[in-house]
Amino acid sequence: xxxxxxxxxxxxxxxxxxxxxxxxxxxxxxxxxxxxxxxxxxxxxxxxxxxxxxxxxxxxxxxxxxxxxxxxxxxxxxxxxxxxxxxxxxxxxxxxxxxxxxxxxxxxxxxxxxxxxxxxxxxxxxxxxxxxxxxxxxxxxxxxxxxxxxxxxxxxxxxxxxxxxxxxxxxxxxxxxxxxxxxxxxxxxxxxxxxxxxxxxxxxxxxxxxxxxxxxxxxxxxxxxxxxxxxxxxxxxxxxxxxxxxxxxxxxxxxxxxxxxxxxxxxxxxxxx
Amino acid sequence: xxxxxxxxxxxxxxxxxxxxxxxxxxxxxxxxxxxxxxxxxxxxxxxxxxxxxxxxxxxxxxxxxxxxxxxxxxxxxxxxxxxxxxxxxxxxxxxxxxxxxxxxxxxxxxxxxxxxxxxxxxxxxxxxxxxxxxxxxxxxxxxxxxxxxxxxxxxxxxxxxxxxxxxxxxxxxxxxxxxxxxxxxxxxxxxxxxxxxxxxxxxxxxxxxxxxxxxxxxxxxxxxxxxxxxxxxxxxxxxxxxxxxxxxxxxxxxxxxxxxxxxxxxxxxxxxxxxxxxxxxxxxxxxxxx
Numbered sequence: 001x002x003x004x005x006x007x008x009x010x011x012x013x014x015x016x017x018x019x020x021x022x023x024x025x026x027x028x029x030x031x032x033x034x035x036x037x038x039x040x041x042x043x044x045x046x047x048x049x050x051x052x053x054x055x056x057x058x059x060x061x062x063x064x065x066x067x068x069x070x071x072x073x074x075x076x077x078x079x080x081x082x083x084x085x086x087x088x089x090x091x092x093x094x095x096x097x098x099x100x101x102x103x104x105x106x107x108x109x110x111x112x113x114x115x116x117x118x119x120x121x122x123x124x125x126x127x128x129x130x131x132x133x134x135x136x137x138x139x140x141x142x143x144x145x146x147x148x149x150x151x152x153x154x155x156x157x158x159x160x161x162x163x164x165x166x167x168x169x170x171x172x173x174x175x176x177x178x179x180x181x182x183x184x185x186x187x188x189x190x191x192x193x194x195x196x197x198x199x200x201x202x203x204x205x206x207x208x209x210x211x212x213x214x215x216x217x218x219x220x221x222x223x224x225x226x227x228x229x230x231x232x233x234x235x236x237x238x239x240x241x242x243x244x245x246x247x248x249x250x251x252x253x254x255x256x257x258x259x260x261x262x263x264x265x266x267x268x269x270x271x272x273x
Numbered sequence: 274x275x276x277x278x279x280x281x282x283x284x285x286x287x288x289x290x291x292x293x294x295x296x297x298x299x300x301x302x303x304x305x306x307x308x309x310x311x312x313x314x315x316x317x318x319x320x321x322x323x324x325x326x327x328x329x330x331x332x333x334x335x336x337x338x339x340x341x342x343x344x345x346x347x348x349x350x351x352x353x354x355x356x357x358x359x360x361x362x363x364x365x366x367x368x369x370x371x372x373x374x375x376x377x378x379x380x381x382x383x384x385x386x387x388x389x390x391x392x393x394x395x396x397x398x399x400x401x402x403x404x405x406x407x408x409x410x411x412x413x414x415x416x417x418x419x420x421x422x423x424x425x426x427x428x429x430x431x432x433x434x435x436x437x438x439x440x441x442x443x444x445x446x447x448x449x450x451x452x453x454x455x456x457x458x459x460x461x462x463x464x465x466x467x468x469x470x471x472x473x474x475x476x477x478x479x480x481x482x483x484x485x486x487x488x489x490x491x492x493x494x495x496x497x498x499x500x501x502x503x504x505x506x507x508x509x510x511x512x513x514x515x516x517x518x519x520x521x522x523x524x525x526x527x528x529x530x531x532x533x534x535x536x537x538x539x540x541x542x543x544x545x546x547x548x549x550x551x552x553x554x555x556x557x558x559x560x561x562x563x
Contacts, residue, residue: 023496023561031374034367038439046435053433078312085309129548130541131508133424133515134525141529142334143327147316152327217422224424224515228316231425238428246429250421257420267298 059243069245072233077252080229083150083219088212090155095162098124102167105196106188120163127160132218133225140225150222154215165207169200202268209264213257220253337534338541347535349542358524362543365520368438369503369510369551372445377499379450384457384495385483387411391461396469396482412458419451423509427516441517445506456498460491496562500555507551511544521547 100106102120104113136153143149173196181195197204223231230253237245314321322330333341340347348354385391392408393401427444434440464487472486514522521544528536 019561020493023558026558026561027374027377027496027499030370034370034374037367038371039437044434044439046433049433049435056429056432079316082309082312085306086313089306089310126545129508129545131512133512134541134544137525137529138334142330143322146319146322147313148322148327151313217420221422221424234425234428238432250417250425253425254417254420258416 055241056243056246060247062244063247063251064242064244065248069248073248073252076228076230076233076249077256080216080219080222080231080253081256083147083154083222083227083229084212084215086147086151087154087158087219088208088215090151091158091162091211091215092208094155094159095166098159098163099166099170100192102163103170105170105192108188124160124163127157128164130157132157133221136222136225145226147227149225150219150227153222153225154218158211158215162208162211166200166204169203169207170196173199205268206264209260209268212264213260216256216260217253334534338538340535340538342532342534345535347538348533349535349539354536354539355543358521358539358543361521361524362547364438365507365510365514365522365547366551368442368445368514368520369507371439371442372449372506372510373499373503375442375446376449376453376502377495379446380453380457380495380499381488383411383415383450383454384461384491385479385487387415387454387458388461388487389458390464390466390469391479391483391487394466396466396473411454415451415454415458417451418447419455421448423448423513424516427513431517436516436518438517438519441510441513441519444513444517445509448509449502449506452502453495453498457491457495460494460498461487464490493562497559500559500562504548504552504555507548 098120101116102124104117107113107116132153135157136150139149139152143152170192177195177199178191181191186194220230222229223233223235226232230249234246234249237243237249336342386407389408390396392404397404423445426447427441430440430444434443469482469486472482477486510520511522511525514520515526517523521540525537525540525544528540
């Protein structure tokens with residue numbers, strides 16, 4: 001059994017070397033061309049750059065761990081997490097109904113489903129195309145400096161992404177489950193609640209956790225439009241050449257992401273146990 | 274294949290719907306969300322905008338983008354402005370390609386030492402303690418690289434490197450190396466260990482094991498991941514351009530601060546177009562990798 005399947009795999013993968021060679025040539029060629037296209041008249045490292053790098057490296061060994069600064073780090077971390085949570089709630093409010101619409105599972109008839117899917121995919125595709133910080137700049141221009149700009153900057157693009165990805169999870173429910181429910185007289189709505197959602201729940205939670213991690217990273221750089229958090233403190237430290245304050249802030253961000261990793265894995269297990 | 278989903282369905286239907294653990298998770302979530310909103314909104318220095326103001330100002334902003342604020346012909350309707358901007362589009366593309374190349378090369382070199390299968394156990398190196406140490410170090414490096422967003426890498430890098438396309442590409446590549454390193458080492462860990470074990474017992478050293486046993490199997494998957502990440506990197510390239518002063522991102526920041534709204538519209542239009550074009554190219558290339 002295993003030997004035949006292995007032999008079959010060999011036969012399947014073997015006969016397309018040309019496509020793969022072409023791909024390798026394309027990718028490596030694009031990279032080399034991009035390098036050759038660079039303007040190299042200026043030096044890559046600017047004056048004093050090496051000293052700055054050395055100071056950054058040295059400060060890694062002597063970070064500022066004074067209690068006053070650690071309180072600042074803790075506060076910045078809490079602000080960043082809170083922005084991420086607030087942004088994610090907006091994203092979920094947009095994304096979960098969006099996912100149901102994108103997947104078209106509640107609509108009857110093939111044509112109605114195609115129309116709903118194309119319309120919503122187009123809209124959400126446009127919202128999704130822009131990075132959250134570009135949204136942050138736009139909301140800053142619209143609303144001025146307010147936390148609402150930061151929340152919406154995370155919530156709007158992430159909501160659109162959730163709609164697409166979760167919509168695909170809902171669509172991909174195994175046919176047997178859906179047919180079993182349908183043959184026992186379930187409505188479309190019951191099909192969704194008792195069939196598609198439970199089957200996809202593990203994937204949905206995993207994806208939400210991943211997006212939350214991304215939201216934390218995005219929230220950390222909202223300082224870019226003048227909002228608080230880890231990035232804001234990092235900016236201050238860099239402007240004052242306080243390199244010893246850079247590393248504790250980066251450590252807080254890395255630790256935060258690690259904690260989310262562990263908690264999300266545990267939550268997933270609790271939900272699935 | 275048709276058997277696979279059955280146990281999951283039975284498990285979720287057979288259990289009582291409300292369970293103490295579910296309640297606990299739900300309560301913790303609600304408390305956390307309320308606390309977070311309160312904390313964020315407490316950061317406000319002025320009064321918060323109401324939903325009506327948000328909608329009204331958004332509508333006005335869209336009007337500005339379309340050219341309501343000025344009598345001059347909108348930038349997006351002038352062919353020469355499109356031509357002017359094409360150089361920036363090219364720079365943005367070059368930055369993303371450089372970033373993916375650097376990150377891909379780094380991942381290729383480092384995923385072997387980030388894979389548990391390749392470093393410890395009977396397939397791993399003979400010096401197990403050393404293998405374990407290298408494994409932890411590489412995995413830790415990947416985790417740090419990917420936890421820090423591109424923009425923060427860019428903020429640090431402009432202290433050392435001259436701002437420009439290459440500095441931006443390196444900032445992007447650092448974050449991407451962390452992501453690709455994790456994805457690639459996971460693929461390596463999922464390999465069937467048997468062929469690797471026989472290579473090892475035939476006397477292959479670790480580099481040979483990686484070159485002839487593992488990489489040929491994981492390379493197509495790795496290239497697929499690389500192309501998927503390119504779609505994400507092209508979005509981030511614009512943002513890194515804010516800091517490293519290159520490409521469309523730089524132009525977007527300038528146009529916004531000079532309040533040239535129709536120029537902002539043109540830059541955004543080019544941005545969305547470039548993202549869609551990259552998505553199309555990447556999905557075409559992915560088909561070649563399969």
